[in-house]
Amino acid sequence: MTAAVNLARPEALRRHRQWRRWSLYGFLGLAAIVWVLPLLWMLSLSLSDNEALVRDTTSLVPVDPTFDNFTTLLESGRTPRWFWNSVVVTVATTVLTLVLSSMAGYAFARIPFRGKRIAFPVVLAGLMVPKEAMFIPLFLIFADVGQHNTYQALVLPRIAAPLGVFIMTQFFSAIPAEIEEAAVVDGASRGTIFWRIMLPMSVPALTALGIFTFVLTWNDFLWPLVSATDPDNFTITTGLASRQGNFAQANALGDLMAQGVFASAPLLVLFFVFQRQVIRGISLGGGGK
Numbered sequence: 001m002t003a004a005v006n007l008a009r010p011e012a013l014r015r016h017r018q019w020r021r022w023s024l025y026g027f028l029g030l031a032a033i034v035w036v037l038p039l040l041w042m043l044s045l046s047l048s049d050n051e052a053l054v055r056d057t058t059s060l061v062p063v064d065p066t067f068d069n070f071t072t073l074l075e076s077g078r079t080p081r082w083f084w085n086s087v088v089v090t091v092a093t094t095v096l097t098l099v100l101s102s103m104a105g106y107a108f109a110r111i112p113f114r115g116k117r118i119a120f121p122v123v124l125a126g127l128m129v130p131k132e133a134m135f136i137p138l139f140l141i142f143a144d145v146g147q148h149n150t151y152q153a154l155v156l157p158r159i160a161a162p163l164g165v166f167i168m169t170q171f172f173s174a175i176p177a178e179i180e181e182a183a184v185v186d187g188a189s190r191g192t193i194f195w196r197i198m199l200p201m202s203v204p205a206l207t208a209l210g211i212f213t214f215v216l217t218w219n220d221f222l223w224p225l226v227s228a229t230d231p232d233n234f235t236i237t238t239g240l241a242s243r244q245g246n247f248a249q250a251n252a253l254g255d256l257m258a259q260g261v262f263a264s265a266p267l268l269v270l271f272f273v274f275q276r277q278v279i280r281g282i283s284l285g286g287g288g289k
Contacts, residue, residue: 044060085154092155132222207274
């Protein structure tokens, strides 16, 4: 009797664990469907004929499939120019943010200097300041130097990233000090240690920070709307927004959805290509061990 009970307990425990696992998979699968469904609907509408969408807008399969919406988008006006502006601004912002954040993070984590305990909290205090609160002083600064409607005005305000400094500081702090000490014994300078040892080890953190910066910069709407008033200097977000009228009165729904697909496609491709690096980069402590 006792033996039968002892055999039944592991079996029941195994079934319970299996049920929990499949329940979790089912919940995650349902969440994935809920997240993907709007994207599929948007893609379906973007590939549908506008006249057909007057009759039916609920299908997840394109109605009277056509690429005319994308052709019209690319051939009309300044859309390619806006896309190029976004590429330039986003890439420049991401690269400069990675360089400055990694250098500042290494300094805060590894280099002793006077005022360090005060400077680091001051940098982190920037996380508590809403970016909208800085629009007026930023606008006045760039207006005084005549830099509005330039790439500089769109890039420079974003490269001072307190979150990036914090992430890189935490990552560099997790790297064992023995590695740096061994490099010093071998005669490596501070610059050599940073560029040839610390940076290669921080690739997971840099990748995650780079992707986050890329996404936030690409999706930024308010500051480009304030700074860039010349249509030739619009980014893809402000440019496509300038083409949209009242949604309730729009009869070219396929064109609107094509704009959404066109603007979000680089971000989707970026995520699917680097999703493993993003997950690895989020667990910053593991990268330094």
